[in-house]
Amino acid sequence: MTLLEARNISKTYAFGEAEVRALCPTSLKIEAGEFIAIMGPSGSGKSTLMNILGCLDKPTAGEYLLGGVDVSSLSRDECAEIRNKRIGFVFQGFNLLPRTSALENVELPLLYDGISAVERKDKALAALRKVGLEGREQHHSNQMSGGQQQRVAIARALVNNAPIILADEPTGNLDTKTSAEIMDLFVKLNTESGITVILVTHEPDIAAYSRRVIRFLDGCIVSDEVTKISKDKQAGQRQAAHSFSTDP
Amino acid sequence: MVNIPSTIRLSFRALRVNKMRSMLTMLGIIIGVGAVIAMLAVGTGARRRIADQISSMGSNLIMVLSGASTSGGRRLGAGTQPTLSLTDSEAILKEATSVQDVAPSLSGVGQIVFGNQNWSTGVTGTTPSILDVRDWRLSSGRTFNADDVKGANKVCLVGQTVVDNLFGDIDPVGQIIRINKIPFAIVGVLEAKGQSPNGQDQDDTIIVPVTTAQKKLFGTAFPGMIRLIMVKAGSIEDLARAEREITDILRQRHRLGPGQDNDFTVRNLTQMLQATEQSTKVMTLLLGAIASVSLVVGGIGIMNIMLVSVTERTREIGIRMAVGAKTWDIRLQFLIEALLLSLIGGVIGILAGITVSKVLSSIAGWSIIVSASSILLSFGFSGMVGIFFGYYPAYKASLLDPIDALRYE
Numbered sequence: 001m002t003l004l005e006a007r008n009i010s011k012t013y014a015f016g017e018a019e020v021r022a023l024c025p026t027s028l029k030i031e032a033g034e035f036i037a038i039m040g041p042s043g044s045g046k047s048t049l050m051n052i053l054g055c056l057d058k059p060t061a062g063e064y065l066l067g068g069v070d071v072s073s074l075s076r077d078e079c080a081e082i083r084n085k086r087i088g089f090v091f092q093g094f095n096l097l098p099r100t101s102a103l104e105n106v107e108l109p110l111l112y113d114g115i116s117a118v119e120r121k122d123k124a125l126a127a128l129r130k131v132g133l134e135g136r137e138q139h140h141s142n143q144m145s146g147g148q149q150q151r152v153a154i155a156r157a158l159v160n161n162a163p164i165i166l167a168d169e170p171t172g173n174l175d176t177k178t179s180a181e182i183m184d185l186f187v188k189l190n191t192e193s194g195i196t197v198i199l200v201t202h203e204p205d206i207a208a209y210s211r212r213v214i215r216f217l218d219g220c221i222v223s224d225e226v227t228k229i230s231k232d233k234q235a236g237q238r239q240a241a242h243s244f245s246t247d248p
Numbered sequence: 249m250v251n252i253p254s255t256i257r258l259s260f261r262a263l264r265v266n267k268m269r270s271m272l273t274m275l276g277i278i279i280g281v282g283a284v285i286a287m288l289a290v291g292t293g294a295r296r297r298i299a300d301q302i303s304s305m306g307s308n309l310i311m312v313l314s315g316a317s318t319s320g321g322r323r324l325g326a327g328t329q330p331t332l333s334l335t336d337s338e339a340i341l342k343e344a345t346s347v348q349d350v351a352p353s354l355s356g357v358g359q360i361v362f363g364n365q366n367w368s369t370g371v372t373g374t375t376p377s378i379l380d381v382r383d384w385r386l387s388s389g390r391t392f393n394a395d396d397v398k399g400a401n402k403v404c405l406v407g408q409t410v411v412d413n414l415f416g417d418i419d420p421v422g423q424i425i426r427i428n429k430i431p432f433a434i435v436g437v438l439e440a441k442g443q444s445p446n447g448q449d450q451d452d453t454i455i456v457p458v459t460t461a462q463k464k465l466f467g468t469a470f471p472g473m474i475r476l477i478m479v480k481a482g483s484i485e486d487l488a489r490a491e492r493e494i495t496d497i498l499r500q501r502h503r504l505g506p507g508q509d510n511d512f513t514v515r516n517l518t519q520m521l522q523a524t525e526q527s528t529k530v531m532t533l534l535l536g537a538i539a540s541v542s543l544v545v546g547g548i549g550i551m552n553i554m555l556v557s558v559t560e561r562t563r564e565i566g567i568r569m570a571v572g573a574k575t576w577d578i579r580l581q582f583l584i585e586a587l588l589l590s591l592i593g594g595v596i597g598i599l600a601g602i603t604v605s606k607v608l609s610s611i612a613g614w615s616i617i618v619s620a621s622s623i624l625l626s627f628g629f630s631g632m633v634g635i636f637f638g639y640y641p642a643y644k645a646s647l648l649d650p651i652d653a654l655r656y657e
């Protein structure tokens with residue numbers, strides 16, 4: 001099942017007279033349950049693509065379909081709702097709220113989904129358990145290591161049962177060992193829960209966890225290859241349970 | 249749908265994080281609201297005081313004083329030349345249709361002796377109708393009557409201050425006092441009235457029949473005449489007409505030709521007091537306007553701090569947007585924060601204003617009234633200031649671009 005489909009999307013920024021092309025016209029199809037790594041040198045347009053895929057940004061031209069719906073025509077608030085319900089972001093810099101407990105950080109997407117306080121807490125605790133952070137619910141972000149903060153961010157991405165996780169250099173600020181732990185977590189979420197994971201990385205070691213690698217250069221896709229096929233079938237069976245309806 | 253209780257909790261926390269800053273921001277509102285409350289309290293107190301004094305003077309009162317206030321360009325003290333007589337007073341009552349009652353009066357200072365106590369006070373010779381004209385009542389005894397006036401009897405009514413100073417615990421009714429060495433029997437005690445608009449103790453007085461005053465006490469300066477006539481008009485609307493009628497009647501009786509000045513002076517006390525009341529009203533309004541300006545300045549302070557806060561928390565806003573906060577989730581978050589600042593400031597300001605009013609009233613020795621409406625008014629006003637000045641920063645926050653916001657350092 002096609003989860004995301006980009007049709008000739010491009011992004012240009014105008015600098016007075018000059019134009020910067022951040023993304024060439026790009027077409028891309030992503031199936032539910034995939035685990036994709038996006039690689040490429042700095043400034044090649046990886047983050048630009050991720051932002052468009054995550055409904056944080058809109059392409060200058062082209063169509064982007066999320067679960068069959070053309071997102072480019074949606075309003076600000078409709079995009080916010082899609083981000084809330086279907087997409088979990090994980091950032092390089094963690095992007096947790098300061099002076100706020102892990103629990104409250106994880107509850108945040110539920111707060112904007114109008115979920116009751118009791119249910120919010122239950123779901124957030126479950127998500128924190130899933131990323132191995134039980135007992136740290138009340139810790140604030142400045143009381144946690146980078147790896148723990150990133151786990152909180154992943155729990156936040158999971159908590160509203162979003163079928164897609166978009167991670168822009170999630171291990172960029174972490175050491176090798178912690179990076180491996182975080183990647184194991186992504187693999188677990190992908191294989192056990194069927195969540196589609198798309199991550200950006202500069203490191204081949206990290207890309208090796210994925211099953212499909214898309215390479216960028218100067219805003220264009222230069223290669224798109226499936227690197228592992230062994231688990232595809234397994235994952236494919238679980239996808240069904242986590243696919244979502246196509247109406248927004 | 250926006251989750252209001254969570255948003256309020258969130259805003260409280262945001263304000264607590266910057267306690268000092270929040271307090272300083274509120275200060276503008278605190279001072280503004282405190283000033284509004286105190287000004288209104290002082291103004292209401294002053295107006296109440298004047299209203300009380302007006303009613304203590306007697307309602308719809310006109311004073312007719314003998315003697316012109318000006319004569320041939322020369323200023324003369326009203327009430328210094330004997331030109332009014334008892335028959336003038338009777339004529340006014342009989343002929344002026346808008347006049348309800350009159351009380352002629354001849355007064356002076358008397359040295360009062362009772363036993364070994366003595367006291368100096370104002371003694372007024374008048375008729376029993378003074379009680380009606382001045383809206384006065386007796387707290388004990390009886391008033392003197394028409395026969396007492398006709399017979400120039402040596403009877404008197406005493407004010408509360410005189411009683412307090414001469415009698416202590418003794419019941420004054422039936423006692424004999426000496427006024428300028430002449431013995432008078434006390435027949436009644438006047439109810440306490442308090443201060444007059446010009447600060448005189450209205451209870452420091454003794455009332456005797458006008459004829460007795462003329463013949464026994466102050467007759468030499470005003471032989472057969474009286475110093476003033478107190479007139480009570482039927483209603484406040486009748487005051488102007490009564491004044492005209494009195495003037496016409498007296499001019500005719502005193503045979504004054506068209507070119508001649510009045511040899512008497514008519515003063516309308518109620519109108520005078522109403523003018524005073526009007527001016528305190530204007531004063532209150534002015535002070536209220538000044539207080540409102542400080543409230544607006546407080547509002548600008550809130551706007552300033554909220555703009556700073558939005559900029560400081562750009563990244564937080566980006567994070568919230570990334571996880572699904574909609575336009576109004578963000579807008580309300582900042583709006584409620586501004587509203588809380590102004591409302592908490594408002595409540596503290598109200599308490600401060602009440603305290604200041606209490607202190608002022610104990611210093612001024614003057615009743616100051618904090619009305620419920622002034623509290624509601626300033627609370628509502630501070631809420632409006634919060635919304636008005638908080639809206640723009642909240643609006644700005646809600647329209648940030650999520651990507652720019654997330655990238656903000």
Ligand SMILES: Nc1ncnc2c1ncn2[C@@H]1O[C@H](COP(=O)(O)OP(=O)(O)OP(=O)(O)O)[C@@H](O)[C@H]1O
Nearest residue numbers: 013020021022040041042043044045046047048049
């Ligand atoms: N808001 C912007 N205004 C102008 N140009 C932009 C903007 N955002 C990105 N760009 C440009 O678009 C191009 C692609 O940027 P992008 O952030 O997608 O690169 P990236 O592949 O994520 O790089 P990195 O690996 O360093 O994160 C860059 O040349 C960048 O300068």
Ligand SMILES: [Mg+2]
Nearest residue numbers: 046047048168
């Ligand atoms: Mg990037």
